[in-house]
Amino acid sequence: MLAEAQAANTEALDSDDPRGWFARYPRFLSSSRTDVRGRRMAYRHRALIERHASILDGARVLDLASHDGRWSFAALQAGARHVTGIEAKPELLQRAHANLQAYSVPASRYHFVQGDCLRTLRDLRPGQFDCVLCFGFLYHTLSHFDLLQAIATLGARHLILDTLLLDDPNASVRLAFDDPAQEGAALATSNADGRALVGIPSRHALQVMLTHLGFELADIDWRKIATSGWDGVQDYYKGRRHSLLATRCQPLASAPRSITSGPDTALLESVPAAQVGDRTLSLAEVLRHARTRGDTGFVEHAIGHALIVSAAERAGIEVNDAERERLKLQYLASPQGRAYQASTADSAELDTQLDDCLRFGKLKGQVVGDRVRTFFEQGRGDLDEVWLAQIVVADEQQAMKVWTGLLAGEDFEAAARRCSLDEDSAVGGGFIGRRRFADIAPELVERIRATEVGELVAPQSHADVWWLFKVLRKRPARLDARTRSELHLALFERWLEAERERTRVEIPLWSMV
Structure with a gap:
């Protein structure tokens, strides 16, 4: 009965109290001076968390510039399975830890990292996250595309954004300076004047970058959010600040990307970079994976790819023309496929990627087989x-x-x-x-x-x-589509780890560094 009463009173509480949802968690109204005026916290929770409850429920979430932990906590309360927060300023990180501990959040459900967002992103392993939160950060950097590319590399399905945007029909970025002394500002980018050089992108610039990276972008209508007046959110009312949802189109996530042919290609092909069982990987082959990683993790990515290719060959997995053409039509109809067509005319490269995707999918089916239900039954107690x-x-x-x-x-x-x-x-x-x-x-x-x-x-x-x-x-735990997908991936990752353990792997590439 308490649960029903709580649920019934939630809407009334959020609408009657200007603090909204945060009235129940008042620490966040005093642990930071940033964005606590008027109904701002309440409305932003409604736009960024409540509106995306179905996305956050059960998701592994990455919170960029996590500040005092307010949105990490909100995501967990919305049902997120785990949240990782990245924050550059140690005092804010300390407040985040204090806030979540005060509200009795189990330490196993969150992890905060102190560091620069972009550098830390590049150290993360693809496949760790389902959703990324980027609230109030995109205009505190000058590396917009590098940041979005690093996010795309992680493979998350959704990116929820809240940011200042220029009112400019062109794909432009306006330079500005941040004062690092301010609580929510960027760190200094120069010792000369102690300021931070940042950029504010236009809506069209953001659209171009995300479309190129394979995302569809949708705006959140703030007229449906600010239902009790615009107190504290005039920047949204005037169109200076926007909330958006970027959703990944169907990616070719498992496929290797080729490097552009040129006079040095033959040399790169002749340099052995890694030995995986009986398969020798050339430097050119390993570098193909650098385009999807952006850090030294691309070597392990290449090794994993080689293990999968070898297993598919041993299993005699083949792809026919009809399968490839069906997948190609689906891919080229997506925004990512259209961006690919605009940037390259290499149909042979695309066919190779498509074949790999199809082979890998078939291999996963063979490796996992009908073990998902058994795996679920073995661990279902933890999922209750x-x-x-x-x-x-x-x-x-x-x-x-x-x-x-x-x-x-x-x-x-x-x-x-x-x-x-x-x-x-x-x-x-x-x-x-x-x-x-x-x-x-x-x-x-x-x-x-x-x-x-x-x-x-x-x-x-x-x-x-x-x-x-x-x-x-x-x-009780249910073997629904989401859980089945999670367990299927977990089983395949276990298989891949076992393959890595039993296969002789040498990396002469490191001896050349």
Whole structure:
């Protein structure tokens, strides 16, 4: 009943209180001075998080310029499986850690990295993320395309953007300076004057870059967001700031990219760069993968590709002309395919990529086979979900006092508001939403599993405080399309790791560096 009441009151709370969703999490209204005026936080949550709840639910999220952790936390509360945040300023990173710890977010569900966004992006492994958040950062850099290209390389399906954009019909970027002393500004790019040189792109410039990288771009209509006036969001009203969703078109993610032929191609083909079992990779072949990686990870990418190619050959996997033509028609009809046609006329290269995609798809089917359901059954306990309300108190004596009151009939919601140390549960009447059992501390899992819906979990000690839970709802794991896809990929990655372990791999390339 508490869950239903919480859900029913959410809309009223968000519309009546100018703080909106953040009224339940007030730390974020004081841990930073940036963007907290008027209804700004409430409206941005509505536009950037609530509107994309179906995308964030169960997703692995990357939060660029994660600031004080406000949007990382919001994504987790919207159902994200895990969030990685990148933030350059150590003081903001410390606040992010403090905020998420204060709201009892399990440490296993998030990871914050201090560093430059672009450099850190290039160190990340493709396939780690489903969705990227880029809020308030694109106009704090001069490396727009490099940044977007690094994001594209990660392979995430969705990119949610919130940024200043020029009102210019041309594909242009206007140079400007940031003051690094300001909390949300970029780091200095020059010691000469201590300022940061940045650029503000036009809407058309952003469109051109993302289309070239294989994304479709859609605007979010702020007239449907700011339903209670424009207090604190005049920049959106005047069209200076925009919220957008970029969705990846069907990529040729598994295919190698060839390098342009030229006078040095023969030399590159003659230099051995890696030995993978019986297959020798030339420097030219390895460098093809640099175009999809942008860092030294391209060598491992090339090795993985070689392992897959060898396995496909051993399995006798073939591709026929009809299969290739069907895939080619689908690809060339996409924005990414149209951009490819505009940039190159090398049909042989495209056919090679298409053949690889088809072979790799067939190989994955053979490798994984019908093991997905077995894999699911083996790990389904960790994928089961539970909706909880909680009360957090300082010591065992207080926990037993609260427990006695609850057994005597005191309302759980009232008790949480009265005495919970956790601001999340205190403000929200104990309600903390949905959790996968994999994300709950192991010492708490058994007791929560054994408790029926509507019943209380006796006080438990964890992380130097005491916890009382009420189980609101349970849902067993389901082998739906999303889960099936995740498990299929996990099984194939396990196979690839095993292939890497059992295959002799030598990299003479490193001895030449």
